[in-house]
Amino acid sequence: NAGVMQNPRHLVRRRGQEARLRCSPMKGHSHVYWYRQLPEEGLKFMVYLQKENIIDESGMPKERFSAEFPKEGPSILRIQQVVRGDSAAYFCASSPTSTVSNQPQHFGDGTRLSIL
Amino acid sequence: AQKITQTQPGMFVQEKEAVTLDCTYDTSDQSYGLFWYKQPSSGEMIFLIYQGSYDEQNATEGRYSLNFQKARKSANLVISASQLGDSAMYFCAMRELFGNEKLTFGTGTRLTIIP
Numbered sequence: 001n002a003g004v005m006q007n008p009r010h011l012v013r014r015r016g017q018e019a020r021l022r023c024s025p026m027k028g029h030s031h032v033y034w035y036r037q038l039p040e041e042g043l044k045f046m047v048y049l050q051k052e053n054i055i056d057e058s059g060m061p062k063e064r065f066s067a068e069f070p071k072e073g074p075s076i077l078r079i080q081q082v083v084r085g086d087s088a089a090y091f092c093a094s095s096p097t098s099t100v101s102n103q104p105q106h107f108g109d110g111t112r113l114s115i116l
Numbered sequence: 117a118q119k120i121t122q123t124q125p126g127m128f129v130q131e132k133e134a135v136t137l138d139c140t141y142d143t144s145d146q147s148y149g150l151f152w153y154k155q156p157s158s159g160e161m162i163f164l165i166y167q168g169s170y171d172e173q174n175a176t177e178g179r180y181s182l183n184f185q186k187a188r189k190s191a192n193l194v195i196s197a198s199q200l201g202d203s204a205m206y207f208c209a210m211r212e213l214f215g216n217e218k219l220t221f222g223t224g225t226r227l228t229i230i231p
Contacts, residue, residue: 031217033217033218033219035219035221041223041224042120042207042221042222042223042224043161043207043209043219043221044221045218045219045220048217048218056218059218089159091161093161093219095217104151104163104166105163105217105219106163107153107160107161107162107163108160109158109159109160110159110160110161112159
């Protein structure tokens with residue numbers, strides 16, 4: 001199954017530590033999106049990347065959060081100096097190179113981040 | 117800016133009955149796409165069905181159909197012959213058809229199928 005792969009599935013960090021979340025898109029997909037889901041809420045857009053480029057980061061907090069999608073390797077969402085409010089499920093999605101309108105974004109299983 | 121409203125936080129439906137999950141949207145875009153996703157208790161997001169703003173016919177995928185009323189800006193999901201495995205959270209989402217592809221989600225409806 002060559003779906004969107006996220007790891008780790010669960011991540012526990014103490015306040016002040018760094019969290020790194022990884023996402024490998026589906027084969028042939030070069031568009032990656034990160035979303036955050038707080039408990040009992042819908043998904044909120046964070047950032048949209050293509051290879052080596054950030055296209056839209058309008059949903060990213062200005063501090064402590066960063067994302068990259070290098071030429072080789074997975075996309076990384078990095079949260080520095082985590083706080084309790086960062087506890088959430090973080091989903092990665094990917095879509096094909098072509099922007100055919102009816103192409104859905106395919107989601108990974110998410111990373112559940114818990115801050116102690 | 118785009119906005120999705122799902123007014124039903126939770127619904128209980130008898131097994132084998134049909135169920136309609138409501139979704140209304142607001143956008144200034146003329147071209148957009150509407151999506152429904154299912155999130156079971158295991159947490160993954162599963163794509164169900166898509167409707168484009170220019171599609172003249174309502175979308176159908178197996179037991180799922182989308183009741184698209186463009187003038188009312190509604191895109192309700194209809195599940196026919198519900199099954200126990202349909203119990204999950206259901207999210208309506210939309211995005212522009214051209215340009216930025218980020219999805220805007222509603223707050224979801226928790227559907228519980230009663231045996």
